Amino acid sequence: MSVGALPRFRAENIRSMLRHGLITVAFCCFIAAALAITQHGDWGAQMVYSLSIGLISWLFIDVGRLLISGHREILWPTGPWGYLLVAAGVLAGFFGGNAIGDAWTHQPLLNFSSFEERRLATTIIITVTATICMCFFFYSLGRSKYMRSQIEQAQRNATEARLKLLEAQLEPHMLFNTLANLRVLITIDPPRAVAMLDRLNNYLRMTLSGSRALSHPLSAEFERLADYLELMSVRMGERLHYTLDLPADLRDTPVPPLLLQPLVENSIRHGLEPKVEGGKIAVRARQDAGRLVIEVSDTGVGLGATQPAQSGGSGFGLEQVRERLATVYGDQGRMSLAAAPAGGTCATLSLPLPPHA
Amino acid sequence: MNPTALIAEDEPLLAQALKAELAAAWPELQVAAIVGDGHSAVREALQLLPQVLFFDIRMPGLDGLGAAAELADRWPTDEAPMPQLVFVTAYDEYAARAFETQAIDYVLKPVQPERLRKTVLRLQQALASQPQHAKPAAADEALERTLAQWRQLLNAAGAGAGAANGGSAAQAATAPLKMIAASEAGGATVRMVPIDQVLYFEAADKYIRVLTATHEYLIRTPLKQLLTQLDPEIFWQVHRAVVVRSAAIEAVHRDEAGKLHLDLKGRPEKIPVSRLYGHLFRAM
Numbered sequence: 194m195s196v197g198a199l200p201r202f203r204a205e206n207i208r209s210m211l212r213h214g215l216i217t218v219a220f221c222c223f224i225a226a227a228l229a230i231t232q233h234g235d236w237g238a239q240m241v242y243s244l245s246i247g248l249i250s251w252l253f254i255d256v257g258r259l260l261i262s263g264h265r266e267i268l269w270p271t272g273p274w275g276y277l278l279v280a281a282g283v284l285a286g287f288f289g290g291n292a293i294g295d296a297w298t299h300q301p302l303l304n305f306s307s308f309e310e311r312r313l314a315t316t317i318i319i320t321v322t323a324t325i326c327m328c329f330f331f332y333s334l335g336r337s338k339y340m341r342s343q344i345e346q347a348q349r350n351a352t353e354a355r356l357k358l359l360e361a362q363l364e365p366h367m368l369f370n371t372l373a374n375l376r377v378l379i380t381i382d383p384p385r386a387v388a389m390l391d392r393l394n395n396y397l398r399m400t401l402s403g404s405r406a407l408s409h410p411l412s413a414e415f416e417r418l419a420d421y422l423e424l425m426s427v428r429m430g431e432r433l434h435y436t437l438d439l440p441a442d443l444r445d446t447p448v449p450p451l452l453l454q455p456l457v458e459n460s461i462r463h464g465l466e467p468k469v470e471g472g473k474i475a476v477r478a479r480q481d482a483g484r485l486v487i488e489v490s491d492t493g494v495g496l497g498a499t500q501p502a503q504s505g506g507s508g509f510g511l512e513q514v515r516e517r518l519a520t521v522y523g524d525q526g527r528m529s530l531a532a533a534p535a536g537g538t539c540a541t542l543s544l545p546l547p548p549h550a
Numbered sequence: 551m552n553p554t555a556l557i558a559e560d561e562p563l564l565a566q567a568l569k570a571e572l573a574a575a576w577p578e579l580q581v582a583a584i585v586g587d588g589h590s591a592v593r594e595a596l597q598l599l600p601q602v603l604f605f606d607i608r609m610p611g612l613d614g615l616g617a618a619a620e621l622a623d624r625w626p627t628d629e630a631p632m633p634q635l636v637f638v639t640a641y642d643e644y645a646a647r648a649f650e651t652q653a654i655d656y657v658l659k660p661v662q663p664e665r666l667r668k669t670v671l672r673l674q675q676a677l678a679s680q681p682q683h684a685k686p687a688a689a690d691e692a693l694e695r696t697l698a699q700w701r702q703l704l705n706a707a708g709a710g711a712g713a714a715n716g717g718s719a720a721q722a723a724t725a726p727l728k729m730i731a732a733s734e735a736g737g738a739t740v741r742m743v744p745i746d747q748v749l750y751f752e753a754a755d756k757y758i759r760v761l762t763a764t765h766e767y768l769i770r771t772p773l774k775q776l777l778t779q780l781d782p783e784i785f786w787q788v789h790r791a792v793v794v795r796s797a798a799i800e801a802v803h804r805d806e807a808g809k810l811h812l813d814l815k816g817r818p819e820k821i822p823v824s825r826l827y828g829h830l831f832r833a834m
Binding site: 374432 | 560561562563564566567586587589590608610611640641659660
């Protein structure tokens with residue numbers, strides 16, 4: 194949602210202001226009641242003073258915060274402006290409210306010329322404390338509402354990302370071409386067709402369920418890569434060669450599922466598929482200074498030649514890997530993309546190894 | 551003489567399968583060659599001069615559309631009539647739908663015998679109606695017919711490919727481009743160029759040259775994508791690599807070889823017109 198375009202006084206904001214006003218009224222009644230009982234003062238006069246002070250402060254602060262904070266989502270001024278606004282609101286409420294109260298009772302409650310120290314102090318303390326409490330309360334209310342909306346937004350984003358991932362994995366071209374190949378193999382080479390069908394089966398199962406599990410062993414990740422690469426090499430024939438290199442001691446290292454898949458897909462789609470003679474993909478895992486390093490390198494057309502606009506959201510795969518790294522490993526997970534020495538592209542992932550591995 | 555065909559398909563199994571299905575559906579047809587990329591397709595086609603082309607839309611190097619457009623320009627029409635063109639695609643639902651409405655052809659992978667027989671029938675009819683040793687006028691007419699067919703086929707496939715790119719084409723079509731952020735040739739500065747000043751666009755290797763009366767700029771958007779953002783009334787594609795402002799066209803010339811060139815107001819260059827777009831400049 195574009196925050197800049199929100200109108201200041203939209204219905205939602207006015208509603209929340211009125212709600213604040215009602216709460217303020219209730220609170221003022223409570224204070225007036227408390228004062229009337231403790232000071233045995235006039236019930237009606239206390240009410241007028243209390244309501245005048247409260248409502249003026251409320252109007253001043255609530256309208257003020259809308260005017261100053263303007264179009265942002267948390268409708269509260271940041272930094273010194275927030276405090277200044279509250280202080281100004283308190284002053285306005287205090288003097289304005291007292292003036293109204295004095296007019297109502299025809300005698301000043303606080304005679305500033307004949308300084309009644311105790312009374313003045315009580316009124317000031319009550320006004321200040323009450324206003325600050327109310328402000329803090331409303332601020333928290335607004336903030337929690339904002340937080341809730343942020344959480345909902347984040348959930349929507351996560352769902353959308355998962356759908357996009359699924360869409361990328363189950364790209365129709367990939368699926369239909371694979372099926373077309375399968376159809377050919379069924380008649381000319383049934384055993385190979387069965388093997389290909391099994392790979393496709395694994396690939397689909399992983400794609401459809403994989404995003405739900407949090408992690409799986411690196412060996413499982415490599416097996417899924419093998420499924421995908423095997424499918425692709427049936428399709429591309431001699432144009433695709435691949436190697437997968439996973440040291441035995443890293444087999445059980447947990448990694449997020451399908452983390453490497455988008456990198457391998459990128460290599461094929463943007464590296465090897467556009468290249469007439471095809472080439473090689475090598476996926477290598479190794480341990481380096483207590484970290485797990487995984488390289489996906491290809492001998493394709495290379496970084497400069499790719500035209501993301503033409504291939505329909507190609508940036509999505511990389512962005513997705515980066516985001517997942519950040520979610521799982523924070524700033525401990527790194528990815529870099531570089532031109533490979535032999536032409537083509539090399540993507541390098543570097544992850545912290547879990548302590549026991 | 552038996553008709554010959556060329557198959558351009560980058561997936562070897564699918565190429566073999568198409569050949570096998572064709573052998574069953576059309577035993578007389580000889581598959582002269584099978585190639586795996588667009589550039590080889592153009593080269594082999596120009597050498598073998600087959601009567602029928604089966605082109606995969608997605609191929610490495612040069613895609614099926616690009617290969618066809620290049621062939622349309624370079625085909626030696628005095629040696630052999632333009633071939634019949636059939637696109638092969640696994641999944642281009644938009645393109646497929648566009649083709650459905652026309653009498654021209656495409657084949658969806660995996661190739662199904664039933665569907666392929668229909669294609670073969672159409673091809674046989676088209677080949678039969680081609681004048682074998684015809685008078686020049688009839689040959690011209692046949693060429694024009696084939697060109698019109700190819701034009702439709704390329705447009706349909708091109709529109710399909712554009713729409714398949716995440717619908718960005720459809721989105722852009724509603725808002726024609728007003729300004730172009732383009733880098734100055736050889737410089738690191740990006741200039742905002744008003745579209746009203748652009749006289750023509752020319753696709754070079756990995757970028758497009760944007761030419762105004764006085765300057766040349768470069769952008770990296772593929773021509774295919776740029777086209778979706780241009781008003782087709784104002785900018786005409788006259789060549790697979792050139793789009794010109796129609797109002798800037800001053801004259802059209804035909805050289806000895808029968809090729810068309812444009813003179814633009816405000817530019818010294820001669821702009822080549824592809825055979826596919828020659829119909830735009832036929833005298834009314």
